[in-house]
Amino acid sequence: MTAALLLLMLAPLFRRPPVDSFPLSTYPMFSWGRHDAQTAVERAVGVDSRGGRRPIPPRLVGSEEVLQAKATLAQSIRQGGRAARALCRGIASRVAAQDGYADLVAVEIRTDTFDAVAFFEGQEAPVDSKLHATCKVGAR
Template sequence: MSAPLRRAPALLVSALFVAAAVWPALREPPRDSFPLSNYPMFSTVRDKPWLDVIVGFDAEGEEHEIRPNLVANIEVMQAAQTIRRAVRARRAKLLCARVAERVAADGELGHIVRLEVQRRRFDPRTYFLDPEVDPDGATPLAVRRKARCRVPVAKDRS
């Protein structure tokens, strides 16, 4: 067998590896895939996302953050996923009621009288800017209320 024919399998395998490494960059639309990725989270312009949140309100209507441990646990991403799943499964009202019970039992949040599960749309390009540069960067572009519930009056705070 001649030398070029003996090298053909190695050249073919090499060409396949090169093609596999380049292929993710050519996919449209870009998507993340293990083990080969074109890292779309960094390489594409993202639309304005909707984020699901739970917001507390006091008697004057002022907004207050609800800590992740009152939603799921202290992990922010797990709390966010809990809210997202409840909204998608149309169980936002049930989640709202459960979180309201936890808020009522929490000694620091006695001023919160109601909760809302909301979908908020943000512009990621301005969200993290300095408030002095763009005071409205962290202000939602749109808000959709998915559920609303009252915080029960705890026995020790009545």
């Protein structure tokens, strides 16, 4: 009886094509159709006086919600340089008003492409970058 139950649970692994099914999910929506592990991320980045970069938190982009902040960035990029620069200036003014960001001299709106596997192995530098807007952080 136990062996039969175990076989039923493992059956989805052996179907061709594999079927995403109860009780065992193979999560094909994350693995099918991917030729590589690269992913592009729209983001706001703070730049310090030495040229170092660090991500700006979503709340300074305009929302506590990560996906809403991402959508805001993506929309401004789609709308072109003028919209990206306007968003950048808004973010820079919020950065200037916050404690803990005194070292930042500029904000960038960018699309960075990462190798997801390499990223989680410690190689956090993007493999490609596109700068959409940059603006100075105002005087404190």
